[in-house]
Amino acid sequence: MGQHIISGNPPVTVIVRKSAQARRMTLRVSRLDGRITLTMPEGVPEAQGVAFAKEKEGWLRKQIANHVTVSKVDFGTSLPVEGRLRVIRPCEGRRVILEDDALYVPGHRDQVPVKLRTFLKETARRRLVEAAHRYAGRLDRAYSSIVLRDTRSRWGSCTAEGRLMFSWRLILAPKDVLDYVAAHEVAHLAHMDHSPAFWRAVERIYGPYQDQRDWLRTDGNQLHAYRFED
Structure with a gap:
């Protein structure tokens, strides 16, 4: 597992994950912590995955903007x-x-x-x-x-x-x-x-x-x- 950073304001960090079970490239934005994961089939070059993520940059930034900050419940919440x-x-x-x-x-x-x-x-x-x-x-x-x-x-x-x-x-x-x-x-x-x-x-x-x-x-x-x- 590695990661790639898409430059911009702010930079977007994409975690790159290879999977033997994956049949196509997918991007997922965690609702829990906003983490972005790019899952790729084993045989696909990482550069192709990075290009795929860059194509989706607009969508990724929209998801980040809509991400809900998770907070622990406490007295006063x-x-x-x-x-x-x-x-x-x-x-x-x-x-x-x-x-x-x-x-x-x-x-x-x-x-x-x-x-x-x-x-x-x-x-x-x-x-x-x-x-x-x-x-x-x-x-x-x-x-x-x-x-x-x-x-x-x-x-x-x-x-x-x-x-x-x-x-x-x-x-x-x-x-x-x-x-x-x-x-x-x-x-x-x-x-x-x-x-x-x-x-x-x-x-x-x-x-x-x-x-x-x-x-x-x-x-x-x-x-x-x-x-x-x-």
Whole structure:
């Protein structure tokens, strides 16, 4: 693994990686830290890869400009829960308490990230199970299980066996966005594609969805701006 720097203001550092599994050259900008990785097939000369990256310089700079700075949650941080910003504050006791404008977290500040992550995952599970159950009933289909992960490439998925997966960070999004994602994945129980019939099913069980879909495209990346681990 090496790296190449594209000159300019600011310079753009591209990490060059060769892969025996790669069939074509790809550029990836990490949502987590903004790192740019160029993956190339083993037999392709590095100079060809560098030329490919330079061709994409405009796109790369746009991605860098849109990159969300990741920050660790702490006392005083404003964190969205169900789309509403809440200030993280210390408290006595053992439980995290959610109020209209605040999140009260007990214990030492070093424990804030893990306690909040646990609370948010539990809250997300309750909301997503409720939403999935509601939409599955409207569709008259059953799912087999629900799994929560911290995915960055997708907000949800549905397998042919009816296993639903969701990002627990959806609890940070507005309520209607979480509901839309739940309805979207439930609709895959009937249509394992994105055909017109699938979108009709989404609209039938959820209603008009374009605003929520647009929100994920324009603002969804902000949900990855908070770090809950060391």
